[in-house]
Amino acid sequence: MFEKIALVGIGLIGSSIAHGVRRHGLARSIAIATRRQETLDEAEALGLGDSYTTSAAEAVRGADLVILCTPVGAYGAVMAEIGPALEPGAILSDVGSVKAHVVKVVAPHLPEGVHFIPGHPIAGTEHSGPSAGFADLFINRWCVLTPGADADPKAVDRLVTFWQALGSRVECMSPDHHDLVLAITSHVPHLIAYNIVGTVADLEQDTRSEVIKFSASGFRDFTRIAASDPVMWRDVFLTNRDAVLEMLGRFLEDLSRLQRAVRVGDGPAMEELFTRTRAIRRSIITAGQETSAPDFGRLQGSPAKPEATDKGSA
Amino acid sequence: MFEKIALVGIGLIGSSIAHGVRRHGLARSIAIATRRQETLDEAEALGLGDSYTTSAAEAVRGADLVILCTPVGAYGAVMAEIGPALEPGAILSDVGSVKAHVVKVVAPHLPEGVHFIPGHPIAGTEHSGPSAGFADLFINRWCVLTPGADADPKAVDRLVTFWQALGSRVECMSPDHHDLVLAITSHVPHLIAYNIVGTVADLEQDTRSEVIKFSASGFRDFTRIAASDPVMWRDVFLTNRDAVLEMLGRFLEDLSRLQRAVRVGDGPAMEELFTRTRAIRRSIITAGQETSAPDFGRLQGSPAKPEATDKGSA
Known part of the structure; x- marks a missing residue:
């Protein structure tokens, strides 16, 4: 689907994308950039990409899909660095949990001819870092895209197809x-x-x-x-x-x-509320967004095993 | 361990006790009482007990262990009914989520020679009704007992052993x-x-x-x-x-x-709080009260299957 995908930031979401791209063969190569050498070494040890660098500008050179996977607060600095290195015709997207702010911060750094289509895969776990990712994270989860009114429909289609290939359902809406x-x-x-x-x-x-x-x-x-x-x-x-x-x-x-x-x-008021809220959970289960197993399917009767190290908390 | 256990109320907790008593052979017979005929029929169809009645007084006659498993708000009426039928020497306990109020409500109805030892198994799921119970519910979970200062140590010991046999860890404290x-x-x-x-x-x-x-x-x-x-x-x-x-x-x-x-x-204040709270979850995992699997171990990648009927919501 793509020649070169650049992932700028390689935490839970970035590493899950890397796993998914690899599994489904969505790119000829994956370039991984992250600021901290330690995180980069971890990503390399996990074999998440084909090239590794602490320079985001180097990673995005020649990439036809660039995805920002850092915390949103870093976008300004990242864009200042990669703006001049982005290829005309490339798609630039992100995975941030807010969208209006992202549009505001990215726009000033956007070169002519680069297709900026903000995105937000609504998926995650409480763990973080490169080792927390897995290819199945996006399956059956929603990914929201917020393309501008002037976005190139072909570029939007390519990104929609990309997220669908990772297992997501995709929906477009306004950033606000x-x-x-x-x-x-x-x-x-x-x-x-x-x-x-x-x-x-x-x-x-x-x-x-x-x-x-x-x-x-x-x-x-x-x-x-x-x-x-x-x-x-x-x-x-x-x-x-x-x-x-x-x-x-x-x-x-x-x-x-x-x-x-x-x-x-006021017993009646409480009972009325507590009855109403039960129905909301049933709707979520019916919508296929939650398991109907009791207690989230936590293994009942199997004592939770204390672990010496918490892999996820990088 | 007991000749006859009477369960007054047969929801999630009552039915889980019934399953556990049966599995571990903790009583010669189980008497089940519940007010609504429909619920009683459901309990009988599930084979939860040895006798079934809508009369709580009838259920507790001859029982050496009686456990109140109704909502706490029903205790007053239940005690008025069963008080005269309780056997001298019997242990009376409950599974209610509050304890000071329970002591206040039960005490006036308590006949001489009955050992009242309030209890609260800290276990449950979001499902309710007789079909929601399972024997493993109490395994590795705490059960709190709040015996009064004048409680008979032998009776307390018997109840502690009972809950341990169901898989619980037991702790005694004051109701307040x-x-x-x-x-x-x-x-x-x-x-x-x-x-x-x-x-x-x-x-x-x-x-x-x-x-x-x-x-x-x-x-x-x-x-x-x-x-x-x-x-x-x-x-x-x-x-x-x-x-x-x-x-x-x-x-x-x-x-x-x-x-x-x-x-x-105020970014620094937020980051400080969000970092501190992460440590609390680690303590709970270390204490063996939670799984370390991401997302509670919800099956990632297996889309939650919408169900036509929600068995648990009786």
């Missing part, structure tokens, strides 16, 4: 709409999960130990999301502020009402 | 301490999950469809908890109000600070 939908499906849930795990981290030592011990009662679900990459998520909240604050405002209004229901002991 | 720890590990996380899923349920139809579609970005984790049994959870919030409001207050203070960090764009 993407950012609003993701604020409620992703950004605010992450903010809340980080917050409650932070509240626990601040508890007195004794209570904290007990919370960890008895975490299987619900709290541990939140810790998965709150174990996501800190720099990536910092950048999300720095660059999608308005939509996040809007959706967080709605959440807080509703929480005030629910807090009051607890205080005054 | 239990309620405070569970408020933060379980009750507040459920409240927050119910709340955010409710916020989504209130969105305009178009946006709501998209949230369901793109839920795999984080939101769907919350929907699992928010799919838990509505009546059981209503009763938790009606009966552990003070501890829930205390912990919710801490959560809200922290969320105000985080909201401000988003508004003013």
Whole structure:
């Protein structure tokens, strides 16, 4: 499909793309660029690409598909470096979790003739780094593209076909709409999960130990999301502020009402809400976006095995 | 271990106890009582017990272990009915998620010579009803007992051994301490999950469809908890109000600070918090209370199969 794909940044998403491109034969060669030598060595040891460099400009030279896979906060610096090295006719895309900000930051560095089509594969795990990736990550998951009004339809088609080849379902929408939908499906849930795990981290030592011990009662679900990459998520909240604050405002209004229901002991109001929310999960299972197995299919009865090293947390 | 175990209420926990008692041969007979004939028929069709009745008093007659497995809100009525039928020397326990309230409600109905030892197996799934239970549910999970200061040590030992035989680790503490720890590990996380899923349920139809579609970005984790049994959870919030409001207050203070960090764009504060929270998940994995597999071990690459019927939502 492509002669040379350049991946700038090689964390969970970048390495998963590399695995998928290799498995499905989507490019003659894969060039990998990342700033830190240590991460690059890790990517090379894993055999993720065909060439490895700490120079993003070198990686993108001659590439007909370039995908930015760094945290969004690094895009400005990366674009300043690679802008002059991008080939006319090449497709430039990314995998960032916010889109309006990305368009604003990338545009000034975009040379004539390069097709910029922002993207966001809605897939991931709580692990990060080059070793966290796997080819199956995108299967049955959505990838949102936000091409501009003046985007070349042929280039868009090529990128759609690329993501479909990786197993994704693809949908196009405007950057602003993407950012609003993701604020409620992703950004605010992450903010809340980080917050409650932070509240626990601040508890007195004794209570904290007990919370960890008895975490299987619900709290541990939140810790998965709150174990996501800190720099990536910092950048999300720095660059999608308005939509996040809007959706967080709605959440807080509703929480005030629910807090009051607890205080005054309004059983019927609680039961009504708790019944309504059950239906939402059923919709997600019906939409094929979640397993119907109890407890996410966590292996019941098989004690979770403590591990000495957590491979994912690079 | 016991001659006759009476299970009053036969939802997820009651039916899981029945499976475990049968598998490990912990009683000569199991009597099952539940108020609704339909639920009783379901339990009988599943072969969960040796006798079935809609009369709790009849079930507990001659039982040397009685376990209340109804929602906590029903305990008062159940105790008024079974109190006169309880055998001297019998152990009376329960599986409710709150403990101080349970002690208060049960005590007035307790006949002389019956050993009341409240309990709470910290285990469950988002499914409910007699068909949701399985014998492995308690394996490697904690069961908290809150015996009073005057409890008979031999009776406590028997109940500890019973739960250990079901696979649990057992810990004793005071009812008030239990309620405070569970408020933060379980009750507040459920409240927050119910709340955010409710916020989504209130969105305009178009946006709501998209949230369901793109839920795999984080939101769907919350929907699992928010799919838990509505009546059981209503009763938790009606009966552990003070501890829930205390912990919710801490959560809200922290969320105000985080909201401000988003508004003013305080990147370092966010990164610091997001890094700290990652460590909490590692502690839970090390404590053997969680899988280290990415994404809870949800089957990556195996598309979740939409199901026509959701067995669990009875």
